Amino acid sequence: MGLDKENSNANERWEKAVSKATSRFPERKETFTTSSNIKVDRLYQPKEEVNEELGYPGEYPFTRGIQPTMYRSRFWTMRQYAGFGSAEETNKRFRYLLEQGQTGLSVAFDLPTQIGYDSDDVMSEGEVGKVGVAIDTLEDMEKLLDGIPLDKVSTSMTINAPASVLLCMYLAVGEKQGVPFEKITGTIQNDILKEYIARGTYIFPPKPSMRLITNIFEFCNQYVPKFNTISISGYHIREAGSNAVQEVAFTIANGMAYVDAAIESGLKVDDFAPRLAFFFNAHNNFFEEVAKFRAARRIWAKIMKEHYQAKNPKSWKLRFHTQTGGSTLTAQQPDNNIVRVAMQALSAVLGGTQSLHTNSRDEALSLPTEDSARIALRTQQIIAHESGVADTIDPLAGSYYVENLTDEIEKEVNNYLDRIKEIGGAVQAVEEGYMQREIQHNAYEIQKNIEKEEEIIVGLNKFALDEEIEPDLMKVDEALERNQIESLTSIKEKRNNEKVNEALAALRENAKDEHSNLLPFILDAVRVYASVGEICNILREEFGEYKGV
């Protein structure tokens, strides 16, 4: 029968991909079995026909995952977002997490750094070192990464508007360690559109912001080929109150806007698309979340192949990081959050995530303590090493419910994409506040449902305790702001200010010329210890500032 033949051809093709993959990354075990010694196969497929909407893992449209062997070879990267206070303190937490078995770093920056203000700026008052580490100059970055080999550890940086500046600082630290740009791996978030929509750390208006982003694409394609130049983020869109469909729809719409901008600036789609990465939320509705991840992969693959005509299969793959949903955590009975996080993390793993951050139980109250951060990491390790869910690929495939949800989400997302296209694309939709309104509407509905007890949050509107036990909380030292300002002042005295001024003047000249790539000029400026605030202020003067919708 023709069908059988087709299937066996497809099967052979996939088996070839598997042997190629396993020659590079052998599977974790020779054979996988259950507790009763039942053999666990790499992949389970329907007996009759393989639905081409599902395909094989590592093959278009990637519904079942982006690699042919998935977690049989390597688990997802366990990447806990951390950063607080000074660079030295954060460095200590990083080393602690690496010792505990974490496999990648993820840097949280404080708000002044994220919005391009130095610690001594009047706007920074009260915020220095609060939600992340304060970085003013290259010296802070050197302290942050002290003793961490940048050719071995990949680092994800949650930085958007000043992403180019922090990327250059990271590269400059690599230079000092003797690690060439080609060997540097990691990710910058660099997703400005969702800042306008949901997260709020924008600086410049959309147009020059999109220019900086395509400058990074171009520079990295040439010099830093292993670096993920953007992490297109639905996480914050979900946190701001969207539902699962809106999360995927708005993220993919934003992704298309970046692709459009890069193509318009003269890049070829296959030159930058393989370095695009995504970032999603893992929320409470378990099966919907699993289906969401699978649907997102399929939608993106179709868009890249069919709409943008990308030829390189790497351009079709939606690779993503996941973080469990911060807004699902309750300040009440914080230990309950451990359970929420475990289930959310499981949904991300069953959805085929490439890396994962699990939140700490106390994050609705403050930054996590070391104890809480360890439990969060242990949660991932328990899923990986004890549950067996990683022993076969995409184990929920073929579930009537999950496949139906996957199809439905794809359909609903496409409806949104059509609407955004009618508006004129994601940039236009953001400027008109369309996505913001959709999200806000949904957020208010959620709140009303919770208050009417149509949605139950355990420990909050049901099963509440009369008296809450107050856990130990992490506190950021109040003296930190003063110390950070003092150290910045001393760097500004120590450095060669003539060189700084020259570098900043060259940056300004080139900012005026919209065809100039600004990355080399930013790199020159950070090398001579120009600060994040100084560089961003030059760009503020040239580009103007975004003021919100």
Next chain:
Amino acid sequence: MGKKIRVLVAKPGLDGHDRGALVISQALRDHGMEVIYTGLRQSPLQIAQAAIQEDVDVVGLSSLSGAHRTLFPKVVEELEQRGAGDIPVVGGGVIPSVDIPYLLEKGVKRIFTSGSSTDLLANYIKELVDPQTKPVMAPKKIAHIGIAVESIEQASTFYLDSLGLQLEGVEEVQSEGVKVAFIKIGETRFELLEPINEESPIRKFLDKKGEGLHHIALEVDDIHARLEQLKVNGVALINEEAKLGAHNSQIAFIHPNAASKVLYELCQYPEGSES
């Protein structure tokens, strides 16, 4: 009701998380208030100036970045320096409870932490702005359903034997001239009411209408405030003041003309008692 309450919802500092601020703005609007939202990244000075310029009754601050200890007191300070120290400031967001005493000491009126209901906030603001209009919480549940009977002994067989419910006890309430049997069902009760003298309102009810549903009792938090509020709203009352009911409760009846001929009783149990 006087003029609308005006609220300034503000995001001090660099924090970009405005889901809470936006949800609260919408909720307060639904409670009939006028809400001005500042948008992101406002300095304490800008917030104080906006509060004065917009002539608001209250300022609500939201911060999730941990900068509340610096920024919330600064807003209070800036208001005071401009002679507007009488505008109350409330706050919310990710605020560890250990910080709350410090913020209150610095002049913030109240902190609403994560998970607070928007109704609670709205009622608090109404009370803060105009202490006369003390908000009245909606009744919590049906305390009991009263059924008038000629004889508890005869009537209770249906409830106890046929339905299999449990009798909790029998009590005489002299003020009403009734003997009451309490039969628990779920979180509420049936009360079988048997007259013990000729003056009993239940005797009069039985003579006029025969046995049957007599009244529905609603449990309330503050019966005095509720009665005041009903009077203001022009609801006809049988009892203008609360009186003593069974189980040391305070009770009052609403006139059936106010509620499609259903007789309602309001009922407040003493604090700490099982209701």
